Amino acid sequence: MSLLALSFTLLFVMITMLVSVWQKLGLERDIAIGTIRSAVQLLLVGYVLQFVFNTKNVLLIALIVLFMLTIACLNAAKRGAGLRGIVWRVAAAIGTTELLMMGLLIGFGIIDATAQYIIPISGMTIGNAMVVAGLFLNQMKQEVEASKGEIEVLLSLGSNAKQAMAGVTKRAVKSSMIPTIDGMKTVGLVQLPGMMTGMIIAGANPIDAVRYQILIVFAFASSAAVTSIILSLLSYRLWFTKDLRIQIPEQKG
Amino acid sequence: MIPILQLENIKKNRRAEESTPLFAGVNAEVAEPDSIALLGVSGQGKSTLLRIMSLLDAPDGGEIRLHNNPQAEMDPRQWRMNVCYVAQQAVMLPGTIDDNIKTASLLHGKPFDREHAERLRERLGLGGLDPAKKASELSGGEKQRVSLLRSLMLRPQVLLLDEVTASLDQASKQKVEDVLLERHREEGTTLIWVTHDLEQALQVSRTVWFMAEGTLLEKGGTESFFQHPATDAGLKYIRASGSGE
Known part of the structure; x- marks a missing residue:
């Protein structure tokens, strides 16, 4: 896609803005911030990935995965605000899930141990684990x-x-x-998953795209299970005081 | 002799913003197996005091001791197995009646005393119910009795009974009282009854703990409390409840 073509996508933003102004939703500022942030973040990630894919530096890959993990943990832990040390427990749950997934995928030769596979698939695994951890705590x-x-x-x-x-x-x-499992049941019928869509648009053979999507769907199911079970084991005690009375964290705000 | 249960200067605050505590300076002792009626008008904190005694609520001051062991030094599980709270609102655990009755033995990995359970089931008037029936489908009164039976299977030394006969008809209430008093006589189980039914208090208790004016105002023999309450509050309470002399 040429840069000119990309810039035409701003039309979508214009439509959103117009709706906001017309309906007096007062969202113009948020839309503007959202537009700029998403464009800058994604472009930046694109350049970072391009750089990483070229260097093949293992340390750099690890650093990027760690960065994803940190953001995901901080985000999911918000759902358990008030529980002592919940961030570390979420980190242990999501981190274990990520290690397990990558271990299996690379160990069995399902994917190559290169940045091109590890980073996007880690991103999806960690992202899904984040949603599951947040849902669990909620x-x-x-x-x-x-x-x-x-x-x-x-x-x-x-x-x-x-x-x-x-x-x-x-x-x-x-x-x-449940959301992950429900997703498994309707995938392909209701919506084509983003990764698969992206691969097809970028010119990949649909069958190839589907194979990777199946991998992702199955990996999501087990990562959901692993994340929420580990988190449940690590966190159930937090709902009690030292002398075994129920404590429910105060809701802030 | 070491007392069974001691309450020393127990205090419980209301919600933070209110200044006067719910109660304070609560001192009491169960020296030997007893049947105690914990009386007082609503809102004195009778249930809260029971919940403190069973470690479900934390006091804001004071100390409780079981056989002279301070609560802070005891494993809460051990404590609760000895001092068992039976809630006013009977909550059934998921599963059948039988599942509920077996809870204590499952939790503690002890063999289930079926004979004992059967006998209690009969005596509490639950004999006609299918043990495989879902506990959630029982009536309020049946739930209350299943909940009591579930706690009796634990054989605690002290039973904290929070209006456990409130949703029972006269006949079932009598059965529950009989079973509990028999426990008291034969196994030396201490019973602490929160009740608003003064007839019941007279019949089942030997001792009265009377809560008023933000503390445990009177402690004494049941008969002497009802005949000659030591405080005006006590007298007023008995008169208002309509069964005093």
């Missing part, structure tokens, strides 16, 4: 509040934290995985 908060009676019954009968939370964490793990 769900936990709701479950703990809704099931306070159930948890206290178990505590009253002398249960430990893990026993008291067994039902709650199970339900939260399940509901954090």
Whole structure:
């Protein structure tokens, strides 16, 4: 796509702006910021990737993956604001998921150990794990509040934290995985996934594109499971005080 | 002799913005197995005091001890297995009646005493129910009795009973009282009843703890409390409740 063609896409921004002005949505400023940020961020990433793909420096790849991880963890941990040390627990869950995924993909020779594969697939894995971790923490908060009676019954009968939370964490793990699993069921029928669309537009054979998409869908399913189970194991105790009373973090704002 | 349970200067604040505490200076001791009625008008913090005794709520001051062991030094699980709270709102755990009754043995990896459970089921008037029935489908009164049975299976030394007969008809209430008093007599289980039913308090308790004026105002024998309450608040309470002399 030529730069001229790219600049014509600003038409879409104009349409959005016009709708905002016409309907008095007051979103013009946000749209402008969003437009500039997305353009700058993506262009920057493009140049960074081009550079990284050329250098083949392992350290640089690791650095980029680490950067993605950091952003993802900080973002997901917001859903668990108020829980002590939740960022590190989210980092352990997402980090383990990423290591496991890459280990399997590279170990079995499913993908080549090059930046061209590792970075985009890591991005998708970490991104999905971030969404799952956020959903899990959100769900936990709701479950703990809704099931306070159930948890206290178990505590009253002398249960430990893990026993008291067994039902709650199970339900939260399940509901954090549902969007990913539902996505698996409708993929290709309702929408063509972004990666596959991109590959096809860039000229790849659709069958090739589909193969990679299948890889991604399956990897997402297991990364969702791994992330939310690890996070549940690492975080269930945070809902209790040291002497085993329920504590629900105060909602800020 | 080492007392079973001691409350020393227990204080509980209301929400942060209010200045007067819910209660303060609560001192009490269960020296030997007893059946205690914890009385007082609504809003005195009777349930909260029970929840503090079962470590579900933290006091804002003071100390509780079990067999002279301070709460802070004990494993909360051990404590709760000995001092078991039965909530006013019976919450059923997911699963069947049987699942609920077996909870204590499952949690602690102990064999399930089926015979004991069956006997209690009969005596509490739950014998006619299919044990495989979903607990969530039970009536309020049935849930209350299943919840009590679930706690009795733990054989705690102290049972904290938060209006556990409130949603029961006269016959079921009688059954529950009989079972609990038998436990008290035969196994030396201490019963602490929160109740608004003064008839019941007279029948089931030997001791009264009366909460008023933001503290545990009176402690004494049940009969003497009802006949000669030591404070005006006590007298007013008995008169208002309509069963005093």
